Amino acid sequence: MRKFSEYNPIVIAVWFFSVTGVAMFCNYPILMAISLVGAVVFFVFRNGLSHGREHIFFWILFAVLALANPLVSHNGKTVLFVMNHNPVTLEALLYGVNSAAIIIGVLYWFRSFTQIMTSEKLLYLTGALSPKLSLVLSMALRFVPLFGRQSEKINNAQTAMGLYKDDNIIDDIKGRSRVFSVMVTWALENGIITADSMEARGYGTGRRTQLRRFGFRVGDIVLLIVTLLLLAVTAAAVGTDSLSIDFYPEINIKTPDILGISGIISYGALILLPLIIETEVRLKWKYLRSTI
Template sequence: MVRGIQSFHPFVLLVYYVLIIIGLMLYQHPLFLLGALFLIGTFNYILDKGRELKKWSFMIGMMITFIILLTPIFNRRGDQILFHFFEQPIMLEAVIQGIMIASTLAGILAIFVTFNIVLTPDKLLYLFSKVLPQWALLTMLSMRFVPLLIRKVKEMMSIQQVKGLSFNQGSVHKRAKNGMQIMQMLLTNALEDSIQAADSMSARGYGLQKRSNYNAFKMKSKDWLTLGSLMGSSIILLFGWAKGYGVLQLGPVLETIMLSGSEYIYFMTWLFLIGFPILTEGKEVIHWKYYQWKM
C-alpha cells in the first residue's frame, strides 16, 4: 500500500526536492540551516528509521569535519579574531561560514538519501518520459540489461575460474587483465543479443507510429493543492531572500545570529516547506490513533 509522502504525484515530489535543494543553497543562515537539517533528519527517520542515512553518515561526517576545519584556515574575511593558528588569524566570521557550508552540504546529501527512497526509478523514468521520451526509453532498455549482464558476467566468471583464471588473487595487472577478458566476451555476446532484441522490437511494430505509454500516475486534487502551497511558500521565501532575510551578513559588520521581527515569518515558512512530508506523515499517524481510540 502506497501511503504518506510516497502517494503524491512524482511531479509534486520532484518540485519539492528542487525547491529544497535551491533553498539550502540560497538560505545561508545558521538557524535556517540547522532547522532544515533537523527536519531532514526527522524525514529520514520517518521513512526508514534512518537506516539508509546511516550508510551515508560516515561520508557526510568526513565532509563536514573537512569543511569546518579547512574553511577558517583559507578564508580570511572578517575582523573578529578568535585565536592564532600557526601565526594565521582564525576569524569568527570564517568559522561561521564553515559551519554554514558544512550544513548546506550535509543537508543536500541527506535530502538525496530520502530522494532515493521516495522517487524510485519508475517514478523518475515516468517524469523523464514526459519531456524526453527517447532518453527514457533508452534508459529503461539499459536498466533492463543491467541485471541480465550481471548474471552473464557471474556465469562467465565462474566458468573461467574453473579453468584456472582468478579475479581475486594475483597482481593488479593480472586481475585487471582477467577482468577485461570477461568484459570482451560479454561485449560480443551482448551485441549479438541486442540485435535480436531490436529485431523483436521491430517485429512488434516499434517506430511505426507515435509510442503510446502506460500512465500509472494521475494528478489528484490533493496533488494540485500541495503543489500550490509549495509554490506559494517558496515565492514568499524567494521574496524574503531577495530582501536579505535568511542570509547572515558576515561583512562589513557581523550580524547577530538571533532572528528578529519579520524574519520569523520567513523562518516558519521555510520550516513548513521542508517539513511538508513530515506533516503528511504526521496527519496519518493522527488518523490511525483516532481510529484506534474510536474502537
C-alpha cells in the same frame, strides 16, 4: 488516506526541488539549520534507525567539510589561533560549518528522493517532457542490474576456469580488464538486439502508452498549491535580501524583517508538509486498527 510517497510524482518532485533549491541557493544560517534538521528527521522518520553507515558517512563528511575551510581559507578579522604561521579565523570556521550544513542537508534530501522516486515515477516525469529521453532512461536503468549480474557471471566463470587466481595486483588488473572488455562487447550486442526487437514489435508506429497512470487528485492539487505558495514567500524573502549574511571580512547578519520572518516560517512549514501527511496517515491507521 495516502502516504507522501503515494502522491503524484510531479507534486513530489516539485516539493523536493523547492526544498533543495532554497537550500542550495541560500546561505542564511537559520534556513540551513532548518534544512539540515528537517532532512535528517524526514530520513529517520521514513527509515527508522537503520542506514547507520550512511549517517556515519554523512556526519564524518560534515566534520571534514567544516574543518577544511578554516584550514584553507584565512580570511576574516577574528583570529582564533595560528597554525603553521597561518591564522585560523572565526569567520572561516563558521562559513565552513554553514557550507557543510548546506551540502549534508542536500545529500540527505536527495537520499530520500531516491527512495521515494522509483524508476517508474522518474519515467513518468521524463515521459511527459520527452518520450525519447524516457526511453533512454528506462533502458539505462534496466541495464544497471543486468550489467551487474552479467559481470558476476563472467567473473565466476573465469574463476572456475582457473584464470587470474594469483593473489597479486597485476593478475587482478588483468582479470578485471578482461571482464570489462567482455562486458563492453556484451552490452553493445545486447543493445543492438534490443533495438531490433523494438523495431520488430512496431515501436514508434503507434500511440505511446504507459504502464501505470498517475492521476491528479484533489489532495495532489492542494499539496502542489501549498508548496508553491510557501516557496514563493521563501523565495521573496531570499530574493529581496531580507535573509542575508556576510561572513567576510566579519560576520554581518541582517536581522530579519517581517518578510524575512515570514520566509523562515514558510520554509519550515514547507519542510513539515510530508511529516504532517505521514503522521496523519499513521495516526489514522492506528485508529482504524484499534476499532477492529
